[in-house]
Each structure stands twice: as C-alpha cells, then as structure tokens.
Amino acid sequence: MRTLIRTLVVAAGVALALARPQGFAPVRVVTTTEDLASLAREVGGDRVVVDALAKGYQDPHFVDAKPSFILLVSRADLLIVVGRELELGWLPPLINNSRNAKIQPGAAGYLDASQTVKILEIPTGQITRAMGDVHPSGNPHYWLDPDNGRRMAGAIRDKLSQLAPADAAFFAQRYADFDRRLGEAQKRWDATLAPYKGTKVVTYHRSWPNFMDRFGLQVIGYVEPKPGIPPSPSHTLDLIAEMKRLGVKIIVVEPYWSLKTPQSIASQTGSEVLVLAPSVGGTKEASDYIQLFEYDVKLLAASLKRATGK
Ligand SMILES: [Zn+2]
Numbered sequence: 521m522r523t524l525i526r527t528l529v530v531a532a533g534v535a536l537a538l539a540r541p542q543g544f545a546p547v548r549v550v551t552t553t554e555d556l557a558s559l560a561r562e563v564g565g566d567r568v569v570v571d572a573l574a575k576g577y578q579d580p581h582f583v584d585a586k587p588s589f590i591l592l593v594s595r596a597d598l599l600i601v602v603g604r605e606l607e608l609g610w611l612p613p614l615i616n617n618s619r620n621a622k623i624q625p626g627a628a629g630y631l632d633a634s635q636t637v638k639i640l641e642i643p644t645g646q647i648t649r650a651m652g653d654v655h656p657s658g659n660p661h662y663w664l665d666p667d668n669g670r671r672m673a674g675a676i677r678d679k680l681s682q683l684a685p686a687d688a689a690f691f692a693q694r695y696a697d698f699d700r701r702l703g704e705a706q707k708r709w710d711a712t713l714a715p716y717k718g719t720k721v722v723t724y725h726r727s728w729p730n731f732m733d734r735f736g737l738q739v740i741g742y743v744e745p746k747p748g749i750p751p752s753p754s755h756t757l758d759l760i761a762e763m764k765r766l767g768v769k770i771i772v773v774e775p776y777w778s779l780k781t782p783q784s785i786a787s788q789t790g791s792e793v794l795v796l797a798p799s800v801g802g803t804k805e806a807s808d809y810i811q812l813f814e815y816d817v818k819l820l821a822a823s824l825k826r827a828t829g830k
Contacts, residue, residue, distance in 0.1 A: 547684050550596040550623075552607050553580055554801040555663045556633060558809040559673045560600060562698040564680055567687045573614075576801025579776045581654050581748065583610045590617050598683060599623035600676065603634035604660035631679045634660070637668040640729045654748035655726060664798065665730035666706050669809055673698055705810050709735070709817045716824040722763060722791075723772040724782060727798045731816070740766055743773070743781055751781040763789045769827035772820075774798045794823045 549570045551557040557572035564570065571592050574583045580602070593599060593614050601607055615624060622629035642658035662668045677695040681688035717736035724743040732739050741762055745755040762768075769791045771782045775798075782793045796816045797806040806812040824830070 547680060548595055548597045549600065550592050550598070551600045552602055552611060553663075553799055555669075555799050555809060555812070556600045556602065556672070556676075558800045558812075559669065559698075560676050560680075562809065563673050563676045563691055563694050565690065565694050567684060567690060568680065572801075573611075576797065576799035576806065577775050577803070579774070580606055580799070581609060583607075585610050585614055589614050593618035593623065594620045596620060596623050596629065598629045598631060598679065600631045600633055600679075602660055602663070603632035604639065604655075604657045604662070606660035628682065631675060633672045633675055634662060636671045636675045637662050638665065638671075638730070640733065641726070659726060659729050661727040661798065662730050664728060665734045666702055666709070666813060667734070668730060670699060670702055702810060705813065709813055712817055712821045713737070713824070715830045716821070716828060719770075719824055719828060720766050720768045721770045721772055722759065722768055722785075724777050725774055727774055728772060728796075735817075740768060743771065743777075743785065756781060756785060760785055760788050763791060770794055770820075770823050772796050775802055792823055792827065794819060796820065 544567075546567055546569045547564065549557075549560045549564065549568050551560055551570065551572050553574050554572045554576040557570045560568060560570045573585075573589050573592070574580050596618075599615070601611065620629075621627060624630060625632075639658040639662055641655060643656065663672065673695055677691045680691045684691075713735040718738060720738045720740045721732065722741045722743065723732075723739055726742060726744075726747050728739060741759050743751050743756070743759065745752055763785070768789065771786055771791055771793050773779065773782050773793055773795050775795055779793060779795075785791070786793050796819060797803045797812055800806050800809055800812050802812070803815060805815045
C-alpha cells in the first residue's frame with residue numbers, strides 16, 4: 521500500500537512537472553464575454569486562469585459594470601475584447617479605472633478578437649449615433665460563425681504565445697485539438713441544417729447574420745426597427761405584413777428580450793418564437809463554444825422541421 525501511494529505521488533509529481541514548467545505562473549486572462557472565455561480556456565488549458573465579465577444571458581451591449589470587474593481587470597495579464605464597439609457602453613471606464621498598463625488598448629496584453637475574423641454589415645456612408653445604431657463598425661456578433669471562432673482561437677493562441685513564449689508549443693497543440701473537434705462538429709451541424717437552406721426567418725436583434733449566413737438561412741426582418749431601438753407599433757405592423765407575404769414561420773429571440781412583441785407577432789402570423797442562446801452561458805446547456813452551437817443547431821433544426829415539414 522505504501523509503495524502504491526509512493527508510486528502515485530511520484531506519478532502525480534511527474535504529471536505536474538509535465539503540465540507546469542518550473543516557476544509557473546498562469547497567464548491571468550479577463551474576457552468581456554463568455555464566448556471569448558471559452559475559447560481562451562480551449563487554447564490556454566491549465567496555463568491560464570480565465571474570468572469573463574458579461575454573462576452569456578446578458579445583452580452584451582449593455583452590461584452593468586460591477587465593482588468586482590475593476591479588480592479583475594486591474595490584475596489581468598491579458599484582456600480579450602469582442603471589439604467593433606460591442607462593449608463601448610461599459611468597457612472603456614473599466615479599462616481606465618483599472619490603472620493596469622498591461623491591458624490598455626495597444627499594449628501587449630490587449631487583444632481585440634475582431635481583427636482576424638469575417639465581419640458582416642460594415643456600414644457605408646455617414647453613420648451617426650443619432651440613428652440609434654449600436655453596430656456602427658459592422659456587426660459585432662461575429663462569434664456566431666464557427667469559422668470565426670476558429671480564427672478567434674488562432675488569435676488567442678498567437679497572443680498567449682507572445683505573452684508566455686515557453687508555452688507556445690502547448691498552446692499550438694491545444695489549438696490544433698480544438699480545431700479538429702470544431703471541424704468534426706461543423707460537419708454534423710452543416711448536415712443537420714442542410715435540408716432547410718434558403719428558409720426565411722426573422723430575428724429580434726441583429727445578432728445572427730454570421731450564424732444564418734453560415735448555415736444558409738435568410739434573415740428577412742427584425743423585431744427591432746434598428747439595432748438597439750425597441751419595437752415600435754408601425755415597424756411591427758410592417759414586419760407582420762412582410763412575414764405573411766413571405767410565409768415566415770420562425771422568430772428567433774435572444775434570452776434577454778421581453779417575449780411580448782415577438783409573441784404578438786407570432787400569433788398574428790402563425791409563426792413560432794424560438795429563444796436561442798447567442799452566447800456561451802446564454803443557457804445552461806451552452807456550457808462552452810462547441811456546446812453553444814450544439815444547442816442552437818438542435819433547437820433551430822427542430823423548429824425548421826415543424827415550420828417546413830421537411
Ligand atoms: Zn448587437
């Protein structure tokens with residue numbers, strides 16, 4: 521028994537030595553969203569400690585900055601943001617008040633994950649805040665395309681390797697493993713949604729252009745008249761008419777909106793309100809980046825089956 525215990529202790533010691541180099545201190549990562557946190561954990565493994573600020577069930581445009589956020593940001597080695605002005609309403613004061621030089625925009629410990637991804641809906645012409653648009657730099661909900669998730673993970677791998685060069689091979693191996701698992705899952709998701717290509721849907725907010733594009737679905741209207749502007753009676757009437765004309769049977773809603781207007785539209789158009797998770801943590805089942813898509817694809821496919829009879 522004693523020998524067994526000693527063997528186990530030695531084995532554990534060897535495993536620990538392999539897992540954590542001498543003088544090891546994990547990179548302290550703070551992310552604005554749970555999606556970014558999940559990707560950072562996929563790539564960083566036990567060489568990082570990751571905290572997310574916004575919860576996946578909150579509207580990421582409007583987050584109540586808690587005092588604990590400043591403490592987290594002040595201690596971070598790396599701050600990863602969605603960018604494209606998604607966090608404009610709440611993050612800049614946190615960065616300022618953290619007094620942490622490492623994570624200021626432009627510093628080595630600041631990563632804007634939107635830099636390497638495919639961005640949709642980049643506005644052309646003059647855009648002003650008076651229009652009420654919360655997407656002035658293109659659509660910031662880009663993480664809802666798995667190919668963008670892969671690019672974001674790649675950017676995180678590169679940034680972590682820059683901050684902790686001794687662990688670069690470790691991060692590369694973790695990224696490769698994530699890339700493989702994501703690729704396998706993507707084949708399944710594509711196959712599940714393939715029968716419904718071209719189906720028209722309505723969404724509450726413009727959270728889903730990357731997601732719908734990826735899976736070949738067509739968004740023909742929004743419950744919000746403009747991103748960040750609440751539903752208005754005249755816009756709702758127009759939307760109902762358009763949905764009837766095009767035979768739209770699905771209204772996708774993010775979990776943080778009131779269901780009142782969507783349900784009223786649904787009852788007048790014979791359509792279904794479908795609450796999907798726009799982020800990791802948006803629902804219990806969406807526990808990480810891959811599970812987020814597992815959840816949404818499964819629910820959406822069931823709804824599309826009911827709507828189309830396919
Ligand atoms: Zn938005």
